[in-house]
Amino acid sequence: MRFSALRILKESLTGNKNWTPHWRSPSPKSAYDVIIIGGGGHGLSTAYYLAQNHGIRNVAVLEKGHIGSGNIGRNTTIVRANYLLPGNSEFYSHSLKLWEGLETDLNYNVMMSQRGLIMLCHSDGQRDAFVRRANAMRSRGDDAHMLSVEDLRKLLPYLNYENARFPIYGGLLQKRAGTARHDAVAWGYARAADERGVDLIQNCEVTGFSINNGRVTGVETSRGKIEANKVAIVVAGRSSQVAQMAGIRLPIESHILQAFVTEGLKPVINNVISFGMGHFYISQSDKGGLVFGGDLDGYASYAQRGNLPLMEHVFEAGMALMPMIGKAKVLRSWGGIMDMSPDGSPIIDKTSIDGLFINCGWCYGGFKAVPASGYAYAHLIATENYFHTASNYRFERFQSGYNLMDEEGTGSQHNLH
Amino acid sequence: MRIICPNCGERDIREFYYRGSVNDLDRPKLEDSLSNWHAFLHLRDNEAGEIRDLWYHERGCNGWLIVTRNTVTHEVIRTELVNSNDEGLT
Numbered sequence: 001m002r003f004s005a006l007r008i009l010k011e012s013l014t015g016n017k018n019w020t021p022h023w024r025s026p027s028p029k030s031a032y033d034v035i036i037i038g039g040g041g042h043g044l045s046t047a048y049y050l051a052q053n054h055g056i057r058n059v060a061v062l063e064k065g066h067i068g069s070g071n072i073g074r075n076t077t078i079v080r081a082n083y084l085l086p087g088n089s090e091f092y093s094h095s096l097k098l099w100e101g102l103e104t105d106l107n108y109n110v111m112m113s114q115r116g117l118i119m120l121c122h123s124d125g126q127r128d129a130f131v132r133r134a135n136a137m138r139s140r141g142d143d144a145h146m147l148s149v150e151d152l153r154k155l156l157p158y159l160n161y162e163n164a165r166f167p168i169y170g171g172l173l174q175k176r177a178g179t180a181r182h183d184a185v186a187w188g189y190a191r192a193a194d195e196r197g198v199d200l201i202q203n204c205e206v207t208g209f210s211i212n213n214g215r216v217t218g219v220e221t222s223r224g225k226i227e228a229n230k231v232a233i234v235v236a237g238r239s240s241q242v243a244q245m246a247g248i249r250l251p252i253e254s255h256i257l258q259a260f261v262t263e264g265l266k267p268v269i270n271n272v273i274s275f276g277m278g279h280f281y282i283s284q285s286d287k288g289g290l291v292f293g294g295d296l297d298g299y300a301s302y303a304q305r306g307n308l309p310l311m312e313h314v315f316e317a318g319m320a321l322m323p324m325i326g327k328a329k330v331l332r333s334w335g336g337i338m339d340m341s342p343d344g345s346p347i348i349d350k351t352s353i354d355g356l357f358i359n360c361g362w363c364y365g366g367f368k369a370v371p372a373s374g375y376a377y378a379h380l381i382a383t384e385n386y387f388h389t390a391s392n393y394r395f396e397r398f399q400s401g402y403n404l405m406d407e408e409g410t411g412s413q414h415n416l417h
Numbered sequence: 418m419r420i421i422c423p424n425c426g427e428r429d430i431r432e433f434y435y436r437g438s439v440n441d442l443d444r445p446k447l448e449d450s451l452s453n454w455h456a457f458l459h460l461r462d463n464e465a466g467e468i469r470d471l472w473y474h475e476r477g478c479n480g481w482l483i484v485t486r487n488t489v490t491h492e493v494i495r496t497e498l499v500n501s502n503d504e505g506l507t
Contacts, residue, residue, distance in 0.1 A: 240463035251459035253437065254488070299418075299435045302465040302488045307418050309431045343461050399455040414461065415437045 023194035025212045028033045031227035031269040032060045038235040039063025041072035044189035045374025051196035054382035064205035068186035074336040075367040080117050080177035084133045087392030087405045094389045095372030110180045117177035117272040122166040130172040208369030209246045215354040232357045237337025237358035256297045256335045257364045258306040262328040264288030278317030305335045344417035345405035348393040418491045424478040436471035
């Protein structure tokens with residue numbers, strides 16, 4: 001089933017009775033070429049690119065819940081490519097390019113909205129750092145614009161520019177950054193993967209691995225044993241538990257990250273605004289809700305909900321930046337389980353077991369990475385070679401200390417990111 | 418989530434600094450192998466369920482605590498001082 005303007009018109013005139021399900025619900029076969037564990041954004045995009053780029057279609061995605069029930073449905077939908085460090089920057093640059101063509105690729109409306117992302121700075125030193133970052137972004141071919149206070153006052157007249165602790169000195173704008181509809185990203189990749197022959201198997205939890213002579217031969221699941229030549233783990237916050245079933249201990253600590261959304265309001269915030277010094281960022285959804293979040297709660301957790309002190313901190317930061325939001329009522333808050341790596345950057349690598357791959361460590365930045373992560377992971381699974389945008393995302397950087405990608409410059413240590 | 422400090426009683430988590438897994442107390446010796454140091458610095462069991470981790474009562478008695486808690490429910494089960502003689506700052 002293809003989506004097109006003509007089809008939508010035709011269905012609307014005939015009572016929308018002929019739409020079919022987006023994907024099949026097959027029972028698991030006894031064997032596959034590749035099994036992907038995890039039906040989130042990264043797992044689904046991996047399945048899609050395995051089929052699309054490498055012609056590997058005998059693939060199953062095993063999801064213990066339902067498609068889109070993990071972090072792909074629990075984020076703040078921001079897409080950007082404003083990273084500084086080599087190893088990271090080319091990866092996110094590639095991801096943003098894939099985002100820009102995603103709707104055509106998938107024949108699915110992911111509501112990609114390049115509304116621009118503005119990072120605010122509050123001192124001469126921070127402004128210098130932003131100029132450096134902007135130059136790095138431009139030198140690899142992405143867009144970056146430095147904004148003066150006067151520019152910002154025209155764009156964002158509602159900010160408090162005179163805050164005593166964090167007066168606004170300027171901003172770094174990436175016009176191509178923005179937001180996308182997170183659920184639609186999962187559905188679009190799921191549908192496109194299914195169309196290409198991938199089996200999406202929901203409510204199927206992996207309970208163990210079959211490993212013979214150091215090579216993975218399949219998985220045990222809540223729906224029986226399934227054989228596979230290759231198995232790819234991509235389960236975000238649950239990475240440590242799944243890897244442990246294969247006897248692998250990961251450099252990951254799972255943390256809680258909260259986000260919030262207000263009641264629907266008339267359009268007021270046209271961009272994504274990032275107030276890094278206050279641990280606060282915000283955008284407005286197409287439905288009108290203000291979607292905002294902050295930093296990690298700061299302790300290991302799998303609860304998918306946070307505590308009140310961090311909530312208060314985020315609201316205070318929001319009020320400090322834009323006092324006008326004080327009257328908006330918060331409708332919902334939620335928490336996602338973040339697979340935090342020591343240096344804050346991800347891992348897309350082989351493991352010590354032949355045929356077993358892992359993709360994890362996305363910390364709190366996994367959403368924008370969904371296309372490029374699947375692209376690079378599919379390449380690694382299909383060819384056993386590292387894709388050039390993700391060749392630094394290796395385990396060995398932690399042991400050797402070489403090629404660490406510590407974007408925050410705080411050190412490669414668990415409690416610092 | 419509130420933490421029961423052995424010195425101060427039940428307190429708001431804002432008073433505490435979080436260090437991480439109790440694994441941090443098993444510091445290798447300088448001459449230990451690279452893989453031991455790697456495990457100490459980076460690798461974690463990261464259990465979903467009952468764990469033991471290190472908290473510092475920064476805005477209280479300044480004692481270092483080992484907190485046994487559940488990462489799925491946020492229940493705090495038991496708290497003890499890293500050094501049982503640590504009475505904190507008086």
